[in-house]
Amino acid sequence: MKTNPKMNVFILTMVILAMVVGCAALNQTRFDETTYTRLTDLKPEVARVYESFDEPTLNDDAVEEIELKLDQLLEHEKGKGIDRNQEMVNIVGRIITIYTDDVEARRKEGPWNQTNIDNSLAIIEKAFDQAIETENLKNRKK
């Protein structure tokens, strides 16, 4: 077959373009199965703690265990690089704020009524759903 230098230059240009486009897209972390699993596992665990907020005494062990898991998740997200994962760091940080505020309010107010539990639980579950959906958006297989 006859060699076509112009065609080869054109193809080389396109290949370089493909590489540049690929590099430009590297400013976001890929879907992380660990993050997804941790979030989906933590959501029902958090719900269980909230559902116990009507009891006379607060289950400090359970509350602190969740705090630790949330802190570990935040560190996991930060470890991927703040520049490339700022959004998930923000979202997990906000979940921690919501959780901490609620626990503090429960400590201050004493046992909650069902309305307070339902309202607060709906908010933190929404925040978890947002985090799960956000991580899932990075899944290229979907």
Place this chain on the structure above:
Amino acid sequence: MSMDIKEIAVNLGEEFADIFKNELFGVLEEAKKDAEQIAREAAKAIEKYTTDLAHGEITKDDYRRYIKHWELILLNEADKQKVRTKSMIQRLADQIQETIWEKLMPKLK
């Protein structure tokens, strides 16, 4: 021979335009749907909190805490949309790369 290159370039350009158009419309549609959904949920929640407060089922502090948390939920939504856009760029890059490899590499002599 330069005509071949021109034709290929035009075809590639059209293909990239289609890929971009489809991705962009998809992202805009999803973002719009999410924005409408979150606005509805926030309005419904605040209406409920107001009723709960009026009935004495929650305190003013509880009400303030819920509102503060809804502000965080709205910020989360903004971050979610940023990730959606970045993911679109990644998918575009993938498709552009794929198209270039598939269409041009066989022509390399």
